[in-house]
Each structure stands twice: as C-alpha cells, then as structure tokens.
Amino acid sequence: MLPHLVDVEHPGSTTDRYGNSVADWSASTHAEVAAWMQQNTGAEDADQREALIGEWLMICNPVAVDGTPLTVHGSARVHWGELTFEVIGPPGPAYTPDEVHHYEIRLKTVEG
Numbered sequence: 001m002l003p004h005l006v007d008v009e010h011p012g013s014t015t016d017r018y019g020n021s022v023a024d025w026s027a028s029t030h031a032e033v034a035a036w037m038q039q040n041t042g043a044e045d046a047d048q049r050e051a052l053i054g055e056w057l058m059i060c061n062p063v064a065v066d067g068t069p070l071t072v073h074g075s076a077r078v079h080w081g082e083l084t085f086e087v088i089g090p091p092g093p094a095y096t097p098d099e100v101h102h103y104e105i106r107l108k109t110v111e112g
Contacts, residue, residue: 035060
C-alpha cells in the first residue's frame with residue numbers, strides 16, 4: 001500500500017563559465033509517484049548551529065502516476081508536503097520474477 005503522493009524533481013543542466021555542465025534547478029523536471037514514506041533516524045547537530053537531521057526510506061512504484069517509467073538518481077530531490085529531501089545513493093530495485101516491483105530509496109533532510 002503506497003498512500004502518499006510525492007514529487008520527484010530532477011535538475012536540468014546548464015554550462016557554467018568554465019564550460020562545465022552543472023545542475024540547473026530553474027529548469028527541473030517533476031514526476032509524481034505513489035510512495036510509502038518512513039523516517040528511520042533523527043538527530044540534532046548543535047555544534048555551532050541548530051540543525052535537525054533525518055534519514056528516511058521511500059518505497060515507491062517504478063512508474064510515475066502519468067505512466068512514464070520513474071528514474072531516480074543521486075542528484076534528485078523528493079518533495080512531500082512541506083519537506084524536501086536529498087536522495088542518498090542509487091535506488092534499490094526490488095524485483096518480481098519478471099520485472100521491477102518497486103524501488104527503495106534512501107533520503108536525507110537537514111533543517112537549520
């Protein structure tokens with residue numbers, strides 16, 4: 001059961017003044033996907049700042065709501081309600097005998 005709708009955002013790309021390809025969040029693409037969101041850990045970093053750090057697990061369909069195959073990589077962001085997450089590493093696919101059944105994706109959020 002995947003009760004939540006989340007927005008997976010991928011950056012576009014642009015060329016910087018040195019000729020390097022860099023992420024361009026003003027030209028990003030979005031995909032809405034059904035998911036399960038679960039917080040695994042939470043911590044505070046009070047060393048010279050007040051930061052709240054959370055690590056989450058997102059279990060989601062391999063296909064976006066509009067029917068396109070979902071791609072997720074380390075430069076993606078995930079938005080759920082008021083929270084924005086960074087993707088940690090590549091998604092972990094879980095298979096049925098014939099195809100990808102779902103993805104398990106580690107996420108991180110830092111506030112402050």
